[in-house]
Amino acid sequence: MKFTVGDVEIFATTGGRPFQPELPGIVFLHGAGMDRTVWALQTRYFAHHGFSVVAVDLPGHGLSGGEPRESIEAWADWIPELIEALGIKEVSLVGHSMGSLIALEGAARFPDRIKRLALLGTALRMPVHPDLLQAAQENLPLASELIASWGHGRVGHLGGTAVPGMSLIGGGVSLLSTGTPGVLGQDLAVCNAYGGGKEAAAKVSCPTLCLLGAEDRMTPAREGKKLADALAGSELSVLSGAGHMMMLEAPDATLDALRQWFS
Amino acid sequence: MTPQFHGFHTRSLHSGQQPDPTTGARAVPIYQTTSYVFPDSDHAAALFNLERGGHIYSRISNPTVAVLEERIAALEGGTGAVATASGQSALFLTLLTLMSSGAHIVASASLYGGSVNLLRHTLPRFGIETTFVPPRDPEAFRKALRPETRLVFSEVIGNPGLEVLDVPAVAQVAHEAGVPLLIDGTFNTPYLCRPLELGADLVMHSVTKWMGGHGVAIGGVVVEGGRFDWGRDGKFPTLTEPYAGYHGISFFEEFGPQAFLMRARSEGMRDFGPALSPQNAFYLLQGLETLPLRMERHRSNTEALLEFLSTSEEVAWVNHPSLPTHPDHERASRLLPKGAGSIVAFGLRGGRAAGAAFIDAVQLCSHLANVGDAKTLVIHPASTTHAQLDAEALQQAGIGEDLIRLSVGLEDPEDLVADLKQAFRRARKAVEAA
Numbered sequence: 001m002k003f004t005v006g007d008v009e010i011f012a013t014t015g016g017r018p019f020q021p022e023l024p025g026i027v028f029l030h031g032a033g034m035d036r037t038v039w040a041l042q043t044r045y046f047a048h049h050g051f052s053v054v055a056v057d058l059p060g061h062g063l064s065g066g067e068p069r070e071s072i073e074a075w076a077d078w079i080p081e082l083i084e085a086l087g088i089k090e091v092s093l094v095g096h097s098m099g100s101l102i103a104l105e106g107a108a109r110f111p112d113r114i115k116r117l118a119l120l121g122t123a124l125r126m127p128v129h130p131d132l133l134q135a136a137q138e139n140l141p142l143a144s145e146l147i148a149s150w151g152h153g154r155v156g157h158l159g160g161t162a163v164p165g166m167s168l169i170g171g172g173v174s175l176l177s178t179g180t181p182g183v184l185g186q187d188l189a190v191c192n193a194y195g196g197g198k199e200a201a202a203k204v205s206c207p208t209l210c211l212l213g214a215e216d217r218m219t220p221a222r223e224g225k226k227l228a229d230a231l232a233g234s235e236l237s238v239l240s241g242a243g244h245m246m247m248l249e250a251p252d253a254t255l256d257a258l259r260q261w262f263s
Numbered sequence: 264m265t266p267q268f269h270g271f272h273t274r275s276l277h278s279g280q281q282p283d284p285t286t287g288a289r290a291v292p293i294y295q296t297t298s299y300v301f302p303d304s305d306h307a308a309a310l311f312n313l314e315r316g317g318h319i320y321s322r323i324s325n326p327t328v329a330v331l332e333e334r335i336a337a338l339e340g341g342t343g344a345v346a347t348a349s350g351q352s353a354l355f356l357t358l359l360t361l362m363s364s365g366a367h368i369v370a371s372a373s374l375y376g377g378s379v380n381l382l383r384h385t386l387p388r389f390g391i392e393t394t395f396v397p398p399r400d401p402e403a404f405r406k407a408l409r410p411e412t413r414l415v416f417s418e419v420i421g422n423p424g425l426e427v428l429d430v431p432a433v434a435q436v437a438h439e440a441g442v443p444l445l446i447d448g449t450f451n452t453p454y455l456c457r458p459l460e461l462g463a464d465l466v467m468h469s470v471t472k473w474m475g476g477h478g479v480a481i482g483g484v485v486v487e488g489g490r491f492d493w494g495r496d497g498k499f500p501t502l503t504e505p506y507a508g509y510h511g512i513s514f515f516e517e518f519g520p521q522a523f524l525m526r527a528r529s530e531g532m533r534d535f536g537p538a539l540s541p542q543n544a545f546y547l548l549q550g551l552e553t554l555p556l557r558m559e560r561h562r563s564n565t566e567a568l569l570e571f572l573s574t575s576e577e578v579a580w581v582n583h584p585s586l587p588t589h590p591d592h593e594r595a596s597r598l599l600p601k602g603a604g605s606i607v608a609f610g611l612r613g614g615r616a617a618g619a620a621f622i623d624a625v626q627l628c629s630h631l632a633n634v635g636d637a638k639t640l641v642i643h644p645a646s647t648t649h650a651q652l653d654a655e656a657l658q659q660a661g662i663g664e665d666l667i668r669l670s671v672g673l674e675d676p677e678d679l680v681a682d683l684k685q686a687f688r689r690a691r692k693a694v695e696a697a
Binding site (some may be wrong): 040129149150157163 | 264265266267268269277278279280281308309312313314315316317318324325326328329330332333334336337339340341342343344345346488489490492494510511512516517518519520521524528
């Protein structure tokens with residue numbers, strides 16, 4: 001669906017069912033340089049099981065207009081605008097990678113608007129390898145290839161995906177390389193610069209799940225555990241066999257963890 | 264810092280498969296089953312509603328077939344693939360997924376005869392028209408475009424004229440018109456050329472040929488590149504508009520770079536039903552494991568036979584893109600640096616009569632209607648594979664009455680040369696006797 005946040009047209013999928021403000025709402029936030037389509041299976045499930053789901057293309061990404069923000073804090077400040085535009089009072093947030101930092105910072109800043117958090121492929125800090133950062137900022141194909149290479153575990157690289165016939169490496173490279181030039185570079189710079197994770201975690205009051213991939217090389221599970229430790233009362237789950245792109249590499253295990261969390 | 268992806272040989276052997284988690288089987292198991300037990304009703308509903316990945320019924324997907332699909336997608340560098348019962352059904356599935364009555368295709372005139380028949384004679388009955396153009400001229404593709412054009416279609420190496428398509432240039436023509444480029448990559452295989460890397464948007468194959476390589480199983484596949492913007496200007500409503508046949512789903516909105524494949528499987532495999540059998544998928548996987556090794560041997564044997572044919576007194580002409588005399592030699596060197604395939608076209612002094620006598624005289628080479636077998640094959644296209652084409656279409660496709668098509672196999676090159684020599688000798692005697 002298309003809707004307006006501020007004066008910017010935003011595109012989102014709603015999992016195959018119309019968005020209904022009266023149902024419990026879940027907003028899915030994608031990672032750097034990606035878009036709504038990484039959540040295709042999980043959003044369809046929740047939309048058909050009693051939730052109103054919005055998987056947004058963040059401004060400047062996918063089919064949305066607008067410009068990408070220049071800091072995680074600025075991204076977080078966009079969250080209440082989004083919630084307002086959806087016509088609801090509060091939502092739960094599911095964020096992946098950069099999206100998890102936005103969700104974390106958003107929950108810290110706007111505790112009365114965020115009901116529950118699920119942070120996937122997350123960490124207290126997300127330092128980006130300088131070669132990747134440079135390649136992304138120069139809009140080189142190498143950037144997409146490095147993320148696809150590091151972002152997938154054994155299943156992603158060798159295969160045996162849950163969705164018949166799909167190739168995760170090819171899909172990842174295509175998704176990342178078709179974004180607006182400059183956006184991936186800016187997103188990665190934003191992740192690299194973010195240092196407020198510890199302070200934000202201390203302010204988060206809503207229940208939080210940290211869902212990590214055992215084979216994640218971009219946000220290694222040990223770094224995600226540090227964030228979980230900083231979040232009082234959070235739950236931690238580590239998916240074996242999954243890398244950073246767990247919702248594509250292990251869609252069923254990811255869905256089951258989210259189902260349990262939101263049930 | 265460089266990305267760490269598995270190489271082509273490794274992908275040929277491993278992509279799409281993990282050792283069987285239940286039995287530990289290293290080889291790909293043949294899942295000879297029509298259907299799959301659902302753990303519970305919620306799981307079943309989720310599978311049917313594209314909320315979970317998995318298998319429902321083998322007309323739509325099958326675990327053995329899925330390994331083949333993922334492996335070929337990995338070899339081509341695509342976002343995924345759908346395998347079908349034949350190359351022809353892969354083409355049909357692709358076309359019917361993309362377009363409806365009223366659509367128009369711009370296609371190379373030098374296509375496999377079966378593709379030409381589908382486009383020229385069958386699809387017009389369903390309101391889909393095709394304009395055929397000479398493949399060597401990208402501007403000819405541009406001039407044939409119409410507002411209702413929905414696809415540009417060609418082979419990299421034409422059949423049997425062996426014209427080499429300027430893939431980047433034709434892709435640009437297609438993209439400027441807002442339509443995708445579909446490549447039939449059967450003759451090149453992803454070992455020699457990966458069209459998606461050159462700008463194509465979809466690649467289809469008759470997997471029966473070099474990819475299988477053994478000549479024991481028929482199969483096809485279509486791979487999506489994931490970079491074409493299906494939503495750009497409303498030309499592909501099958502992908503961008505709500506689909507009543509699947510609860511109003513919009514494949515492009517929900518699946519983005521895999522929108523075409525999801526529609527092809529969800530609608531095409533379900534409604535048209537061109538399923539590849541798991542047994543055939545297994546055979547084709549056995550072939551794929553050695554694809555790079557075989558393609559190297561095809562190349563070296565082709566070079567050996569070209570050297571022989573080029574110096575043989577009985578041969579009037581020889582055509583292959585690796586020859587400096589071929590009009591597309593430079594383009595082939597650029598786009599097909601590992602070799603321009605193992606199809607050789609030639610004509611004998613003595614014309615059609617000599618050609619027919621030659622084909623009757625070969626002993627090691629096999630006279631049959633196939634290409635890409637491990638064994639060397641010969642055929643006379645004007646009387647067989649392209650027999651349904653009239654004289655004008657034959658001329659447009661560059662098929663002379665004397666043309667003999669040789670699909671060079673993996674035998675010892677000395678044995679192949681010996682067979683050709685004896686067949687040339689007998690053909691000459693037969694013509695002289697007549």
